[in-house]
Amino acid sequence: MITDLFAAACFYILPLLTGRIFFKPIAYSFATGMLIWYLALLISGIYFPGSFDNVIILLTGISVLLFFLRIIRDIIKDRNLLTHAFSLNSLITPSFILLLTVFSFFSYFFVWKLFTPYPMQLNWDIYEHITVANIIASGQTSFLPSFLTDTFTFNGYTTLFHTALAAQKSLFQTDLLGFYWWVEYWHYLLTIVASFLLAKNIFKKTEISLLAGVVSGLVYESSMVYSNLFLIPQTMTALLGIFILREVIISKEDHTDKPFFKKITGAIPLIISLITALFLHFVIGFAVICTVIAFKILDKEIFTKHLNKISLFFVFILIGTLSLQFFGGIDLTGREEANYFNLGLVKIAALFSDWYGLTLIFLVPGIIGILKSHNITSKKILVLALITATVSLAPFAYFLKYYTLSRYLVNTVLVFGIFYAVRNFSVPVRYLYETLTVLVFTAVFFINVNTYQNFLFFSNVISHISDKELDTSKWLRANYNKDNTLIVSDPGTQYILEASSEINTPGGAYMSLPNRNKLININDGISPEIIELNLKEIKDRFKKDNAHLIFVASGRYFAWQKLTDSEKKSFYFNIWSPRVIEQTDVPFLTRLAADSSFKIIYQNNEMVIFEIL
Amino acid sequence: MSLKKVLYLTVLFLISLGIISFSLFRYKPFAYYIGNFSVQPGAYSFSINRNDSSEQLVRISPFDDYFYWNNTKDHPISSADFKSSGDITNVFSKFLNGRLINRTRVSWFMESNNGTRIKYDIENISPSEFEITRTFEKTNDKIDAVGQSVIICPDCLVTDNKSRVFFTTELLTAEKLETANQMNLSPLVLSNNILPNDVEKIVILDKNKNPKMTLSTQGHIEVSFDEKWQLLEFKTWLGNQSSVSQTISF
Numbered sequence: 052m053i054t055d056l057f058a059a060a061c062f063y064i065l066p067l068l069t070g071r072i073f074f075k076p077i078a079y080s081f082a083t084g085m086l087i088w089y090l091a092l093l094i095s096g097i098y099f100p101g102s103f104d105n106v107i108i109l110l111t112g113i114s115v116l117l118f119f120l121r122i123i124r125d126i127i128k129d130r131n132l133l134t135h136a137f138s139l140n141s142l143i144t145p146s147f148i149l150l151l152t153v154f155s156f157f158s159y160f161f162v163w164k165l166f167t168p169y170p171m172q173l174n175w176d177i178y179e180h181i182t183v184a185n186i187i188a189s190g191q192t193s194f195l196p197s198f199l200t201d202t203f204t205f206n207g208y209t210t211l212f213h214t215a216l217a218a219q220k221s222l223f224q225t226d227l228l229g230f231y232w233w234v235e236y237w238h239y240l241l242t243i244v245a246s247f248l249l250a251k252n253i254f255k256k257t258e259i260s261l262l263a264g265v266v267s268g269l270v271y272e273s274s275m276v277y278s279n280l281f282l283i284p285q286t287m288t289a290l291l292g293i294f295i296l297r298e299v300i301i302s303k304e305d306h307t308d309k310p311f312f313k314k315i316t317g318a319i320p321l322i323i324s325l326i327t328a329l330f331l332h333f334v335i336g337f338a339v340i341c342t343v344i345a346f347k348i349l350d351k352e353i354f355t356k357h358l359n360k361i362s363l364f365f366v367f368i369l370i371g372t373l374s375l376q377f378f379g380g381i382d383l384t385g386r387e388e389a390n391y392f393n394l395g396l397v398k399i400a401a402l403f404s405d406w407y408g409l410t411l412i413f414l415v416p417g418i419i420g421i422l423k424s425h426n427i428t429s430k431k432i433l434v435l436a437l438i439t440a441t442v443s444l445a446p447f448a449y450f451l452k453y454y455t456l457s458r459y460l461v462n463t464v465l466v467f468g469i470f471y472a473v474r475n476f477s478v479p480v481r482y483l484y485e486t487l488t489v490l491v492f493t494a495v496f497f498i499n500v501n502t503y504q505n506f507l508f509f510s511n512v513i514s515h516i517s518d519k520e521l522d523t524s525k526w527l528r529a530n531y532n533k534d535n536t537l538i539v540s541d542p543g544t545q546y547i548l549e550a551s552s553e554i555n556t557p558g559g560a561y562m563s564l565p566n567r568n569k570l571i572n573i574n575d576g577i578s579p580e581i582i583e584l585n586l587k588e589i590k591d592r593f594k595k596d597n598a599h600l601i602f603v604a605s606g607r608y609f610a611w612q613k614l615t616d617s618e619k620k621s622f623y624f625n626i627w628s629p630r631v632i633e634q635t636d637v638p639f640l641t642r643l644a645a646d647s648s649f650k651i652i653y654q655n656n657e658m659v660i661f662e663i664l
Numbered sequence: 665m666s667l668k669k670v671l672y673l674t675v676l677f678l679i680s681l682g683i684i685s686f687s688l689f690r691y692k693p694f695a696y697y698i699g700n701f702s703v704q705p706g707a708y709s710f711s712i713n714r715n716d717s718s719e720q721l722v723r724i725s726p727f728d729d730y731f732y733w734n735n736t737k738d739h740p741i742s743s744a745d746f747k748s749s750g751d752i753t754n755v756f757s758k759f760l761n762g763r764l765i766n767r768t769r770v771s772w773f774m775e776s777n778n779g780t781r782i783k784y785d786i787e788n789i790s791p792s793e794f795e796i797t798r799t800f801e802k803t804n805d806k807i808d809a810v811g812q813s814v815i816i817c818p819d820c821l822v823t824d825n826k827s828r829v830f831f832t833t834e835l836l837t838a839e840k841l842e843t844a845n846q847m848n849l850s851p852l853v854l855s856n857n858i859l860p861n862d863v864e865k866i867v868i869l870d871k872n873k874n875p876k877m878t879l880s881t882q883g884h885i886e887v888s889f890d891e892k893w894q895l896l897e898f899k900t901w902l903g904n905q906s907s908v909s910q911t912i913s914f
Contacts, residue, residue: 408687412679472676476669484676491680498687506694508702510716610718631716634870635819 052169058223059233062215063241068114071121074320076301078294082324084114088218089211089330096192103190107218147257148244151264155240158268158493162500163239163280170229170521171514173504174281175627178550179203179560181227184216185553189533201592202549202559205386211330212284228521228551231282238282238290242459243268245293250463252300253428256470262485263466269492270462272406273503275392276454288332289455292339295324299343300428303350338442338456342435349431358430359422365437366418372441373399380446391623392448399444399451405502408495410465410488417468429467436460507628516547517629519657524551526653527660531601537594539586540603541570541611543626544658548603555598557591560625566590571619574612575639579646583663602649604640605658606630631656696770698788701914703770709815710772710784712794712912721877721914723815724796726774726782728895730811731803737811740803741776779804792914799907809885811897812910816868820876821849822889822896825865828852832891847873857888866896878913 066084067077074080088110095106126132135141167173179202186199187210196203196210220227246267251260271280278286299321325343329336348354354361373396380393394402403411421433439457443450454461473484504513512518524547527538531554538548538556546560557566569585586602607626611619618624632640640659643649653660695702697715704711709725726741768788775781781802787795798812816822821843823829829849831840836853844851847869852860859866859881866879866887881887884898900908 404686404690409679409683412683473673476673480665480673484673487677487680491683494684495687498691501693502691508695508697508715606717613718629716630718631714633717633719634872634874635719637872 052229054223054225055170055229056233058219058225058230059237061222062219062230062234063237065111065114065218066215068118069110072114072117076298076320078291078298079320079324082291082295082327083320085211085215086323086327086330089209089214092187092214092218093192093194093210096187096190101190103188103192103217104221107222111222143257144251147261147264148247151243151247151261151268152240154265155236155243155268158496159236159239159280162497163271166504166508166511166513168512170226170232171512172228172231172516173507173514174231174235174277174283175515175625176277176281176283177231178546180213180216180283181231181550182559183210183213184220184227185550187214187217188220189553200549200555200559201557201563202546202561204558204561207334208284208332208336209330211327212287212332228516235280235282238286239268239279242279242286242290245290245297246459246462249293249297249300249459250466252297253432253463254426254467258481258485259466259470262469262489263463265489266462266466266469266492267459269489269496270406270458271496271499271503272402272454272458273499274402274405275449275451276458278455278458284332285335285452285455288328288335288339289459291324291328291331292335292342292456293459295321295328295339296343296346298324299346303428334452335455338439338453342439342456345435345438346431349434355427355431358427358434362418362422362430362433362437365434365441369437369441369444372445375446376444378446380448386448386622390448392451393446394451402451405499406495408491408498410492410495413465413468413472413488414461415468416471417464417466420467420471420474421464432460433464436464509629515627515629516551517657519655520547520629521551523653523655523658523660524548527552527554527601530652531599535595535597536599536601537591538601538603539570539589540605541608541626542567542622543611544603544605544607546625554601555591555593557589557594561622563590564620567620570612571616579643579649582643583646583648586663600663601652602661602663603658604632604636604643604661606632606636606656608658609633609636609639629657632659698768698770698786699791701788701794703772703786705772710786712786712914720817722817722912724784724813725815728813728815728893728897729782729798730813730897730899731805731807732809732811732899733805733807740780740782740800741774745778746774746776773801775802789911794912794914795909796912797907797909800902801906807902809899809901810908811888811899812884812908813895813897814879814910814912816894816896817870817876818894819871820894821847821869821871822891823849823867823869824859824863825867826862828863829869830854830859830889832857832889835891843871854889857890859887859889861886863887876914880911884910 063081066088067081068084069087070080070082070084073083091110092103092106095102163173182200182202183196191199193199194209195206196213197206199210216227219225219230243264247260247264250263251257254260267279272278277283278289321343325340328339349358376396376399379395418433421429436457439453440461443454443457469485469488473481476484507513507515509517527548533554536554538545538552538554540548542560542562545556545558545562548554549556549559566589569589572585573582586600607630609632610626610630614624643661644651648664649661650664651659652662695704700715702713702715704713708727709723711720711723713720727739729740730737731740769785771783771785773781773783779802783799783801785797785799787797789795798810800807821829827849829844830852832854841851863881866881868876870876879896881898884900886899888897888899890897898910902908
């Protein structure tokens with residue numbers, strides 16, 4: 052557990068140290084470090100297979116060594132460095148961040164993870180990323196995830212994120228589920244810190260910045276977006292995007308006139324960081340690039356003069372876009388489950404009610420306050436918030452994912468609205484009201500988290516995965532060669548077991564339709580011979596000809612078989628939480644066990660595993 | 665502080681309360697967890713399930729219960745006749761008891777358009793025992809007796825403490841008699857759906873002869889079994905009381 056905590060911290064620290072060799076700003080050094088690690092591991096993996104572990108040790112060694120050498124050099128150069136570093140003035144911001152860390156610790160471990168002990172998970176999406184990371188850690192490499200596993204049917208990103216996970220797995224020889232249990236806390240804390248620093252750089256008021264940090268921690272987009280509590284490529288890209296935007300805001304405050312060459316070289320860290328964002332997630336990375344470009348365009352005098360008019364224009368565009376949701380959504384992807392992500396106005400309103408309660412009304416004083424203020428940066432952020440929110444709410448399937456980035460900007464406007472509503476009161480009254488508002492957000496967060504977690508309750512734990520599934524995975528990993536085995540079950544069981552046992556499955560949760568049809572054909576009425584035939588006909592791109600075929604009849608499998616055929620054929624429906632095997636399913640298992648082709652190799656009350664001989 | 669400012673602050677305070685209340689009222693949990701069981705509220709009924717499976721143990725609904733008055737028998741609420749249901753009466757206790765504390769009791773109610781309101785209290789009286797109390801908060805007629813109905817699992821068998829298994833005439837098949845024979849149970853065919861008076865305990869078995877639940881017949885006038893709907897009805901005098909209870913052991 053402690054190793055995982057440390058490995059999770061190193062997920063951020065090691066790339067930061069590597070990037071720090073080249074650039075000082077944290078966002079740029081982290082993004083550069085991520086890209087260096089990725090390219091080094093990708094290229095070495097292609098040209099020198101088997102060098103993965105050595106390259107990681109080399110990169111870690113160089114980064115740590117140079118970091119300490121730099122510290123020693125800086126201390127020698129400036130004897131007062133340590134005195135300055137620990138002066139009262141320089142400790143103000145870190146002390147507020149420490150305060151937010153305490154807040155984040157309580158909201159994360161005592162609300163979000165209260166019933167989710169180590170190493171259980173509340174993030175369904177991580178299993179596909181763990182699957183890819185496990186494959187990379189085992190020495191395979193590719194620029195796109197779909198070349199490594201058929202769990203990915205669509206390449207929304209490169210393998211940069213997965214390579215970073217694999218690096219920690221390899222360096223600390225740890226299991227990625229335990230690692231993830233901790234790393235999502237660090238991500239949560241960083242989203243809070245990002246909101247705090249963004250607001251601090253815009254409004255220069257600690258009161259607003261602290262409120263921004265707290266609100267960021269308490270607004271959880273519990274569907275499609277998942278900004279603060281899930282660490283997945285889209286949320287990491289948005290977080291990096293906000294840190295990049297903050298650096299851009301800071302650099303704008305530097306009014307010294309620089310020569311052309313310096314301007315060009317000064318843009319290099321920004322360009323590298325934007326490339327990293329794009330590699331992390333093509334769509335959200337593109338949104339980050341557009342947001343940074345839009346911020347720079349708004350900096351031109353022709354626009355800064357008319358920021359209020361531009362803001363009002365986008366308020367109307369946002370309202371117009373929302374009203375288009377009345378007419379239903381459009382799918383641009385052609386994916387089977389896209390229809391379920393065309394939400395319509397009523398569902399969008401319901402989602403935002405879950406995430407924010409009615410606290411979005413603070414956007415009204417927020418917008419008015421910013422329009423009335425003389426703070427140009429806040430006006431630019433308002434325009435960006437309106438543009439990104441408009442894109443997020445456009446009537447196209449999956450567009451709500453853009454809110455992963457937009458939420459930071461919208462929340463900043465909202466928080467300013469809370470401050471603006473009580474700006475004319477004395478400090479104690481203002482603080483009292485802001486405390487009350489934090490309590491309101493806390494109540495909304497409690498209710499939202501309860502709603503999200505309620506259906507995942509299983510054997511006194513709230514998680515998508517159970518203890519017994521973890522035990523089963525360990526047993527499978529210990530007893531079967533992962534390169535020569537294929538696990539077949541319902542999509543949910545496959546998805547969980549592939550990530551935790553590292554053994555291949557036909558598509559995980561994204562099992563192809565022909566393979567699903569083979570499973571659908573299996574029912575109580577058919578003989579074990581036909582069941583065997585159907586299972587053997589299930590195809591997998593990565594299956595070896597003589598692979599052991601393992602059939603997992605789990606509680607999830609039987610629950611999945613009880614869905615309607617159209618639900619079973621859809622990527623959208625899964626059995627999200629563990630299940631025990633019901634008495635009604637026992638006759639099916641007894642029939643299989645009596646057949647000589649099916650050998651029981653492992654069983655508990657959640658799954659019976661057969662090897663097909 | 666001026667009156668204007670006080671009024672303004674009051675409005676802001678009320679907005680905050682409004683936001684919290686709005687979220688609490690919208691909160692509709694999928695299930696309420698009591699020990700190893702969960703109570704899942706629905707629009708027409710509620711069910712009791714095990715925590716670790718999707719298997720429904722019993723389902724209870726006013727659409728299945730009966731009222732008896734002046735030689736008349738009818739459901740307390742009939743279809744398309746209700747205006748609210750499926751909710752827990754107190755939103756604050758609903759949230760606080762939903763997960764944070766180890767609750768032992770949940771309430772579910774249904775109110776019809778014609779003025780009948782029934783509250784169901786589901787209480788975990790021991791680790792594997794539930795007491796379900798029906799309270800008739802509003803009724804139009806003077807009710808003499810109540811039929812407390814439970815829908816049991818499909819394919820389950822209704823047996824008693826004397827190793828008898830009950831079937832009804834219209835659904836009797838040779839296969840069922842064979843099943844009873846294999847399980848060493850004496851089949852008893854009910855012509856009028858009413859179970860004999862000497863039944864003390866009803867034991868529900870699944871097809872593998874595993875007991876799923878036990879229901880006591882004590883305190884009830886008669887027990888009937890509608891095999892088509894897998895419905896067991898426990899007829900109970902109401903007298904001057906406004907509530908009746910039944911106990912189910914799992």
